[in-house]
Amino acid sequence: xxxxxxxxxxxxxxxxxxxxxxxxxxxxxxxxxxxxxxxxxxxxxxxxxxxxxxxxxxxxxxxxxxxxxxxxxxxxxxxxxxxxxxxxxxxxxxxxxxxxxxxxxxxxxxxxxxxxxxxxxxxxxxxxxxxxxxxxxxxxxxxxxxxxxxxxxxxxxxxxxxxxxxxxxxxxxxxxxxxxxxxxxxxxxxxxxxxxxxxx
Numbered sequence: 001x002x003x004x005x006x007x008x009x010x011x012x013x014x015x016x017x018x019x020x021x022x023x024x025x026x027x028x029x030x031x032x033x034x035x036x037x038x039x040x041x042x043x044x045x046x047x048x049x050x051x052x053x054x055x056x057x058x059x060x061x062x063x064x065x066x067x068x069x070x071x072x073x074x075x076x077x078x079x080x081x082x083x084x085x086x087x088x089x090x091x092x093x094x095x096x097x098x099x100x101x102x103x104x105x106x107x108x109x110x111x112x113x114x115x116x117x118x119x120x121x122x123x124x125x126x127x128x129x130x131x132x133x134x135x136x137x138x139x140x141x142x143x144x145x146x147x148x149x150x151x152x153x154x155x156x157x158x159x160x161x162x163x164x165x166x167x168x169x170x171x172x173x174x175x176x177x178x179x180x181x182x183x184x185x186x187x188x189x190x191x192x193x194x195x196x197x198x199x200x
Contacts, residue, residue, distance in 0.1 A: 027177065027178055028175070028176065028177040028178070029177075029178050029180070030177065030180070031179075031180045031181075031182050032179070032182060033181065033182060034065050034070060034086070034179070035065045035066070035067065039060035039063045039065075039091075040060040040091070041059060041060040041061040042093060042094050042095055043060045043091040043092065043093055043094065043177065044057060044058065044059055044060075044092055045058045045059070045060065045063060045089055045090065046058070046090045047063075047072065047081065048086070048089065049086060049087060050084075051085065055072060055079075058072055058074075060091070066080075068082065068083055068084075069081060069082050070086065083181060086181050088178065088179065088180050089178075089179040089181075090176070090177070090178050090179070091176065091177040091178075091179070092174050092175070093174045093175040095174075096172035096173060097174060097175050098173045099168060099173055100168040100169075100171040100173050101165050101168040101169040102165075102168065103164075103168055104164035104165055104166070104167050104171070105161045105162075105164045106164070107164050107168075108161050108163050108164020108168075109157040109158070109160045109161030109164060110160070111160060112156040112157065112159055112160025112161075112163070112164075113154070113156040113157030113160055113161075114153065115156060116152040116155060116156025116159075117149045117150065118149070119152060120148050120150075120151065120152025121145055121146065121148065121149030121152075123148070124144070124145040125145050128140035128144075128145060
């Protein structure tokens with residue numbers, strides 16, 4: 001049935017979109033001169049350079065901002081990096097801020113529910129065709145097949161949501177910050193804890 005195939009295609013696409021929304025993670029985004037950004041000691045930073053390489057695992061208190069460079073200090077070394085070389089700096093909090101239980105529930109429920117819906121409709125459609133060819137009847141209507149799919153989808157959503165909730169509860173959530181350096185100065189300092197955005 002053409003209507004069943006079209007419905008299944010739409011549902012699969014919708015499931016993928018919903019799962020992508022569930023995968024979105026909140027991130028603080030800052031665009032500012034680096035000498036006005038406060039690097040927090042309870043964050044770990046990665047400095048990405050325009051040349052393509054990066055410097056990993058820097059605690060906030062290991063980064064000092066000078067007029068035209070960043071001074072990156074570890075216990076044994078000190079490295080100066082020109083601000084013009086820096087493409088972006090990403091940081092992640094060392095301390096967990098909750099868990100990913102809700103995200104896991106959304107992703108699990110949406111993906112497994114969509115899968116069960118499609119499989120339920122396909123099974124009902126196949127069974128209807130078999131009955132129709134053997135008995136010569138009309139078979140199931142599109143509404144009945146969609147109804148079977150919805151029931152299967154609801155069952156899948158409960159199963160997937162419960163499993164996702166459990167798995168997500170085991171995964172800690174950490175605050176993140178993404179800093180993009182700009183050349184133009186601004187009038188006030190910026191803390192790496194405001195201007196929340198969304199990154200996929």
